[in-house]
Amino acid sequence: MRSCVHFRFHKKGKKKKKNKKKQQKQKAFESSRRQEAVMAEGRSDSVEQQQKSHHNQNQQHEPSTTTTTTPTPPTTGPVFSGQTTTINNSINSSSLITTAGSSSSSTSGGGGQCLLQRRATVTAATNPSVAPTASVGAASGRRNTMDGGSTETTSTSSSYPHDEVEVAQMGIHMLLNNGFREAKELFDSHKNESPLMHAGSSFMLFMQALMSFEEEKIDEAIKALQDTEKTCDPESGVFKNLRRKFSKKKKSHTEVQMGSEDRMQRQIIIADSLLYQAVLTFTHQDIPSYIKGGWLLRRAWKIYERLHREISEMLSRHSRTKLSQSSDSISSSNSDVRLSQDGTCTDGNDNELAKDVLERLLGSVNFGYGTFQLCVSMVPPKILKLIEFLGFEGDRNAGLDALNHTSYSKDMKAPLAILGLLWYHTVLRPFFALDGTKTSAGIPDAETIIKNRERDFPRSSLFLFFRGRVHTLKRENEYSLLLYRQALTVAAGQREIELMCLYEIGWCNLMKLRWIECLQAFQRLREESKWSKCYYSYLLAVCHGSLGDIDSAANIFKEVPSLVRSKNNQIESFASHRAEKLKTCPPVSPELCKLLTLELVFLWHALPTCTEPELRKMLMVCESQRDTRIFHLKCLLEGAIHKELGETELAIQYLEEALARHSGKKDDVHVAAFAHYELSSIYVHDQPSKSIQLLQTIKEKYKDYDFENRLTVRANNMLRSLKPAG
Known part of the structure; x- marks a missing residue:
């Protein structure tokens, strides 16, 4: 008790x-x-x-006007710091509205407002019909005084800062609407605050390097991409990965939950960085570069494959959950799996992501996945063996489907997917003869893309460039020249795009045999481009010689071999061989230089884009040749021109003569190899078995000749299309 x-x-x-x-x-x-x-x-x-x-x-x-505004206090830190910030798309009653003229004076302070002003500039640039305004929305974590001092805290529905995605997408739109400098400033100023902005900054360098092919640009882009990779995964490295793998310390549930979207986004950026590094590494065109590039591709592929499967499963689970709720709302309310009001699929612990976020992430993954598939499907056979050894292969159709999906997504890379598709249909398809003799096969696809998306990029120099490419494939070279010149004017100050347009202008005039106009374009390319002075010097030499300026042509030909920067560069190797050979040949003549011009047009697969009058003019150049030592080249060009004119019998006759005249020669091996390819393209419809035999001869008999990779890719594509028939 x-x-x-x-x-x-x-x-x-x-x-x-x-x-x-x-x-x-x-x-x-x-x-x-x-x-x-x-x-x-x-x-x-x-x-x-x-x-x-x-x-x-x-x-x-302003005594004549009165405005009532409710200013928002300046943020104390950058927009993409640890706190999440939302940028409103629409202007509401609590937003600060200023005109472009007064925004700089009325808004001052933190980096957040600076970025918002930039976003207003982006909006005005991407949509000229919209007046430039700056709108500042409420940020999460910021307290606004309402109704006698009561406070209210706003927050985002997702763990990832969606305003960052919007601003990154705006930066890409600015880039494609000729705001290259402004887009670069936007990405660079915030690259240390956000992995996505860091990725945008490094991608711009990658794009510059890919358009210019300059060694300095390539090295700078690779370094930036490596920095982006480290930013997204600071624990990268073999020993750090092993330590992290075997560490006993586990992540808390909250850490996993809050980082789900951020983790996926970072992994996508890492895979993209590896893919871009591989593409730039392949440009060196040597065996060590192929091995290193193949290893980078494998690492990127593993990430893409895993993320694609993971995101697809989450989307599928989201669809099943929504269907279950619509069919039985009572049982769904008692279930452990539920769908929130904002469309987020959750398992009771809020571990899943909203459907729109998952769809954006899938679009982001598909961009790299599609680019990967297209790149691998078009590599030369030598590299293809290495890629198959690494355990993956390219599917061109799957790559196109993935890029098309991304182009309609809300990811920042949607406009880039559009550019990738246009590049494929207007440049890669005809150059590598992916459709056999149908060089115009990509025109309908390219025209559809331009028609559907042109209003989003009304003044884009890149869209003007691709429109020019479409009309070039249509053999409307005068109109394509007009478009290239417009693109050159619009792209003023954007050096890489200017050089691309200049190159096309020079080539259009080259196909028309307008030597003076060619000289103007190629002279500027030689002075301003750092890619290959050897190649542009060779083009200048043949143009000078064709005009009758033999002394200038001879002097430039002497310089060409000393300008070679890489022995593995097939274009520089070809130009050097040709220039060296001219030292032992008879004096350089206008007739010979004109024939060498036609050889370039043929090797660049540009004859199918020439009109009948232009082709007839080229035949006159061939008929003017008198030196029997170059008759094998003359006959090859005559055969190819007659084939484009539809004169099949004459084409076969000249091509067989080219093979006979080359027999016993040790140089100009490419003449015989290309003659076999032209003959096989003639027999492809009527005698497919003979066409296959000629293509096999190219692969087995001829090695180490000029533009071997270029021709074997075309031969492989034709063999692939003939196998069912054969």
């Missing part, structure tokens, strides 16, 4: 202590609330004072 009484008293003592602690906590909480209320009142007073002073300034400077 005594022990029971003691127990009851002991229990009451514990309860008193607990109640006392609760009272202390309640008092501390109430005092903190009072302090916060005082601080809020002080902030509201300061805001009112700022508003009054701002209103008085407006009355002094």
